[in-house]
Amino acid sequence: MTRAPDTRLAVLGKPIAHSKSPLLHAAAYDVLGLQWIYERDEIDESQLAAFVKSRDSAWRGLSLTMPLKQAIQPHLDRIDRIGELTGAVNTVLFEWGGDTVHRAGFNTDVPGIVRALGAAGVERVRHAHILGGGATAASAIVAASELGAESVLVSVRAPERAAGLVPLAASVGLTIDLATFDDPRDDDATGLVVSTLPGGVDAPVTFDADFRARVPLLDVAYEPWPTTLGQAWTDAGGVVLSGLAMLVHQALLQVRIFVAGDPFAPLPDEDAVLAAMLGAVGLAADGTPRGQ
Structure with a gap:
C-alpha cells in the first residue's frame, strides 16, 4: 500500500521524550521507501479524546504508551482479540472513507514479547514470574500462554489491586498466583522472569545468582539502562533482554498495520526492515546490545 508522502503518524504518552519509537519507525519507512512523518506527542488521558478526534485524513495511525493503553478504548470502533483479552491497546489504525474514519485498535505488545524472546532462543516456557500488575503485565501473561506456560506467578505490592x-x-x-514482592516462590519450574516495572524503579525483589544465571529475564524498561535488575542478571551471566527488544518487535508489527492494515501481513523485504530497526537502537539480531 502506498500513501501520500505527507502521511502522518505519532507515538503518544506521558512522559514521551525518551521514546525510541520515532527512530524505529523512521528506519522502517526508509527501507520501505515511504516518506512518512512519525512524531512524538506528550498527551495524557485528559487530552486523548480531543487529539484523536481532531486528526484529519493525512493521519494513518498512532502508537500508544502509558498511560493511554486503556484510556484509548472508548474512542475505537473495534479492537483486536489480544486487545480485548488484555484490556490494553497500543496501536490505532485510521481507516478513511472520504471524510469518515473508522478507528481500529490493536495490541502488538503480546506478539512483540513472543517474537523478542524467540529471537533470544526462548521459545517454550512452563512457568513464568511476572513483576508488576499493570497493562504490560496483562500482555506478559498472554505472551506466557502463547509460549506454552501452564502457570504464572505475579508479584505486586498490593495483590488485591491486580485481581x-x-x-x-x-x-x-x-x-x-498473586503474591507480594516479599513473598518469593520461585522454584526449578520457573523458565522466565518478566519485569514490567517502570524504568528507574528498583525491583523490590531479589533473585539468587544461580537463578539469575539459569532463567532468562525480559525487563520491559529501557531508559535508563541497565536497570538494577538487568545489571544483576548480567553480573550473574544470565540471559537478559531490555525493553528495546520487545519495542522493536512490536513496532515491526505496528509498521505492518500502518502499511497494510494487517499485523499478520509480512512487509516487503521484511528481514531488511527488521535489521534496520534493530540497528537504529543498537541491537543485534538476538536483541542484545551489539558487540556484547
Whole structure:
C-alpha cells in the first residue's frame, strides 16, 4: 500500500521524550521507501479524546504508551482479540472513507514479547514470574500462554489491586498466583522472569545468582539502562533482554498495520526492515546490545 508522502503518524504518552519509537519507525519507512512523518506527542488521558478526534485524513495511525493503553478504548470502533483479552491497546489504525474514519485498535505488545524472546532462543516456557500488575503485565501473561506456560506467578505490592489479572489468566488457560514482592516462590519450574516495572524503579525483589544465571529475564524498561535488575542478571551471566527488544518487535508489527492494515501481513523485504530497526537502537539480531 502506498500513501501520500505527507502521511502522518505519532507515538503518544506521558512522559514521551525518551521514546525510541520515532527512530524505529523512521528506519522502517526508509527501507520501505515511504516518506512518512512519525512524531512524538506528550498527551495524557485528559487530552486523548480531543487529539484523536481532531486528526484529519493525512493521519494513518498512532502508537500508544502509558498511560493511554486503556484510556484509548472508548474512542475505537473495534479492537483486536489480544486487545480485548488484555484490556490494553497500543496501536490505532485510521481507516478513511472520504471524510469518515473508522478507528481500529490493536495490541502488538503480546506478539512483540513472543517474537523478542524467540529471537533470544526462548521459545517454550512452563512457568513464568511476572513483576508488576499493570497493562504490560496483562500482555506478559498472554505472551506466557502463547509460549506454552501452564502457570504464572505475579508479584505486586498490593495483590488485591491486580485481581483483574486472575480472570485474564484463566481465559488463556493459565493457573495464576498473586503474591507480594516479599513473598518469593520461585522454584526449578520457573523458565522466565518478566519485569514490567517502570524504568528507574528498583525491583523490590531479589533473585539468587544461580537463578539469575539459569532463567532468562525480559525487563520491559529501557531508559535508563541497565536497570538494577538487568545489571544483576548480567553480573550473574544470565540471559537478559531490555525493553528495546520487545519495542522493536512490536513496532515491526505496528509498521505492518500502518502499511497494510494487517499485523499478520509480512512487509516487503521484511528481514531488511527488521535489521534496520534493530540497528537504529543498537541491537543485534538476538536483541542484545551489539558487540556484547
